[in-house]
Structure formats: structure tokens, C-alpha cells
Amino acid sequence: MYKCPGCNSEISLDDVNVSTDIALCRACGQTNSFAEMNETAGLPDFNELKQPKHIRIEPDFSDGKSLVCKKMSPIALFLIPFTAVWSGMSMWGIYGTQFMKGEFNLTMSLFGLPFLFGTVVLVSVCLFSLFGKRVVTMGNGRGLVFVGVGPLGWKRRFLYTKNLKVSVDYSAMRQNNRPVKCIYIKGGSKELKLGWGMKDELLEYIAAFIRYEADKA
Template sequence: MSTPAHTPSVPPPRGTYLRHDGVETVIGASTRSPAAFIFVPFLVLWSGLSLGGLYGSQIAKGKFDLFLSLFGIPFLIVALLLGWSTLMCVVGRVEVRLRHGEGAVFTGIGPIGSRERFDASAVSDVREQRSRRSGRRAASTCIVLDGPRPVSFGTLLNSPRRRFMVAALRQTLRLA
């Protein structure tokens, strides 16, 4: 049974959670997004038309075509990336686990995703930061855990969920 840790000053929006079981504190948020209403149909069309046309025709004819198979690899890669993005918009999550001065940030779906560990006792500040990655026109906003080795995450979260995580992390790490 988990009980709330510290109550952040920001009320928890839908899709966020803060749990403390006496040993570990978990602060998380869903990456669910209305963009899924665009991604899902586009993924179905993209995969059906491009992959179905390139590989489905070979399977239906029972004949392998090396040129078509090689030509289809970029379409397959785009379909996989689009599939991952779609799943993140539907069932993804960002989660920070804090336990005995150690921390881990997880971004993914179920157990599949990326995990970055950090020294929670060395975090000096938690803040939102607008960042522009190379090659991108639009700036994205992320959560930054400042310390000897800064950790950035949360670009897939909407503003209310990101603000909740920042407030909950500040409160839990006693930086408020």
C-alpha cells in the first residue's frame, strides 16, 4: 500500500502520481496526448500503404525481390519510429524513482524504455528549461535536475504534468 509522500503545492493534474511506500518515492506522469488521434490513423495508413505495398506484394506472390526489400528498409524504420511515438502518445510514461539518495529517471512504455541513474543527494536544483536541439526549429521544454551531472527529461509531458513533476521533485528532494 502506498501513501502520498509530501504534498506538492501544485495540485496533481490527471495522469500524474506521487507514491511513497516508506522506502522508495515514485513521481510519475503519463505522456498520453491528444496527438494520438493524429498518430494512430497516420501510422495505420503509412504502414498499410508503404509496408503492405512493398513487402505484402512479395508475400502474396510468394516471390522475394531483393531490390524492393532493400528499398523498403527506410519505410520500415520510419514505421517503427512512428509506432514508438504513437505508443508513447497512448500509453507512455515518465517516472522518477528516489531511494536511499539514489535516483533513476525512466521514460518509456511498460518495462521498455530508457533509464538514467543519478545521485539524488547531489541534486542542487530542479527546473524547467526551454532547449533547442541541433537541427530543430522549435524549442522544447524539459525538466532539468541540476547537479554534478545534469539530467534532462520530460519533453513529452504537457505543461501541467511537467510543472507537477518539478514541484513534487523539489518538495521531495527538499529544494523548495
């Protein structure tokens, strides 16, 4: 389904000229780029989608909305025991023995820095797999994407208009030697990507929410 970016009316394929990249909206008379419309044509209508159980929508930015996605990752079942054993043994063997003896070994301590860094990374991933959340906030032409635990995490801000381009497509990232889908948000010269590793159902719902809220601008 192709919709006019200006009035959100449906555009018939009879009013599309692919060779000249023109799509005419009979409702408002506006001509649009068919190539740009085609980027978001694959997204379903937000109002027709069933809200996934791991997602909630709440008010924000006074007249805006926030979509919050919180879901425990199955990888936590493997990663937590692995982190406890690997990090526990390495940290105890390198730093714990020094503490128990009341001694400081500079060579051993420096040798243990990569293991310490690995422990920090693994613990962070464990926390995100258990308590992590993805939040997309839209309101008053301003958008915010947050990925993290509590107040700590990755943030990206963007401005949007009614013509914001949102799509779900394959990314350069790969999992099990297969490309992974993510959400592309294109506003002007800026492009954001989010949602790597999420199920298609969640990606489509989040992308449809972003486009639906942008259409209100």
C-alpha cells in the same frame, strides 16, 4: 522565494549580496551562493501545489517515492490513422506482394528498408502516445528517470543530495519555431533533462516533487 539549501528556511532579500554572490541564512548561519539558489527559486512549494489528474505518487525504494505521469497525447488522434494508411500501403506494396506471389525480390526488399524503419518508429510513437509513461523515482540518495512503454524505454540514473539543483527552463528544442521548456536536474557534474513537450503545470509539479524529495536527503 529563496530558501536555504541547508535548513530549508526562507532567506530574506536583505540578506542577499548579489555582487559578492552571497546569501546568508539567519536561521542556521550558513552562507550560500545566490546564483545557485536563484536557479531553483522559481519553483513553487510542492506542498502548496494541487496534484494534476494525470499524475500519481506511490511508494518505492522502501522509504522512497515514485511519481508516475501517464497521459494520452492528442497527437495519437492524427498519428494512428496516418501510420495505418502510410505504413499499411508501403509495407503491402513492397513486402506483401512478394509474400502473396511466393517470391523474394532482393532489390525491392532493400528499397523497402527505410519504409520498414519508418514504420517501426511511427508504431513506437503511437504506442507511447497511447500507453507511454514518465516515472521519476527518488529514495536513499538515488534517483531514476524512466520514459517508455511498460518495461521498455529510456532510463537514466543519478545520485542526489540536499543541494540538488532542479529547475524548469527553455531547452534547445523547438516546436512550431518556439523553444520548448523542460526540467533540468543538476547533480554534481551530471545534468539530466526531461519533460519536453509537457504542459507547464506538469513540469512544475514534477520539478517541485524532485526538489522536495531531494531536500529530505
